[in-house]
Amino acid sequence: MTSTLMDLSSNTFDGEYREPIAPARLARIPKAYTTRFVAKSIEQDASGYHLVSGPQIKPQAGDVVVARVLEIGKHTRLESPVSRRQLLFPGQEIMVAYGNRYAPDQFLAFVPESLEPCHLIAAGGIAGEVKEMHASIDAATSIEPIGLLEDEHGIVNLSRFAPLSVDAPSVAAANAVGSARPRVIAVLGTSMNSGKSTTLGCLVNGLTNAGLNVAAGKSTGTGAGNDPNLFHDAGATRVVDFTDFGYPTTFLLDYETVRGLLSSMIQELSAAVDGTPPDVVVIEIADGVYQGETSRLLADPVYASLVDTTLFSAADALGAVAGLDVLQRSNVNVAAVSGLVTASPLASAEAQGVLPVPLVGTYDLCDADVAMGILDSLAERS
DSSP: OOOOGGGSSSEEETTEEEEEOOHHHHHHSOBOGGGHHHHHHHHHOOOSOEEEESTTOOOOTTBEEEEEEEEOOSOOEEEOTTSOEEEOOTTOEEEEEEOOEEOTTSEEEEOOSSSOOEEEEETTTEEEEEEEEOTTSOOOEEEEEEEEEEETTEEOBHHHHOSOOSSSOOHHHHHTTTSOOOEEEEEEESSTTSSHHHHHHHHHHHHHHTTOOEEEEEOSSBOOSHHHHHHHHHTOSEEEEGGGGTOSBOTTOOHHHHHHHHHHHHHHHHSOBTTBOOSEEEEEEEEETTSHHHHHHHHSHHHHHHOSEEEEEOSSHHHHHHHHHHHHHTTOOEEEEESGGGGOHHHHHHHHTTOSSOBOOTGGGGSHHHHHHHHHHHHHHO
């Protein structure tokens, strides 16, 4: 076989150092949820991998890195490929992916310019350099990158192992082109932790209780298994999120990719599973309506062309009114407001007194009749 960098036990070229990683070592390293498709490949065959390091290495979002835990901070556990919370220990090696993060309740963080010590910025397994953080939380867990993972094809990036692609639909999605599209409901919110995922899960559960086949997804955010698992538990027959397309997070993706993710995800979720297409597709769009990528999506005609109606999740009465105003000025059809605001009878009364659309209790959406009322609002408009 012709000698290549991958055939060499260890070499330094142009400031890049390549060291083979023993299969037994690679196999026992705790792996993150974001790297689950890479982890599956390693489980099948852990041979032939290297760690690439050196001052010339500039990681990119989605690159997989083996790092050493330096000091435990905010995140004390790492979510595994099957969403088990693995306890972290100082000195332990872990496998995570680089990514950018926008989380007003936690961190603003970016992919660093080199393999310098950085941070675990999300429990789902994201490595980044924290620039700003919420005053009420602990400092981020610090990690020291050992090297980027490399196989015979080059640096391992999540996009290469992902089952779905924005650029090429799956066979099922391609076969569904030209078929009638199911109704699509989007769930947005005022901010992080406004109750979006719970709202979506309850809506899925209610529609499922009504006898409908429901598919669910999350098109933007930070990679983690909590929300997809919630959607599965609620009764969704198929669940897809942006990590299935190879993105650890969507923050700072170019807008065309964010736009393509929404379109591709709806296309994938609209495809038949075991010969049965869904009746409804429900999509969560993360963070608040003022967040950059969300704001651009709402103003884009593609949103109106893909989404039939929107369920808005708010944390309080003022946020409900202000957020609804933002959506209506973007000509977004809003069926109802729900979310954390409905946990408070007083806040609910304040909101309902001024909202021009119904206020629906989050867990009331689990009721089949209430959930079907969201679809009925579509029929009334059409």
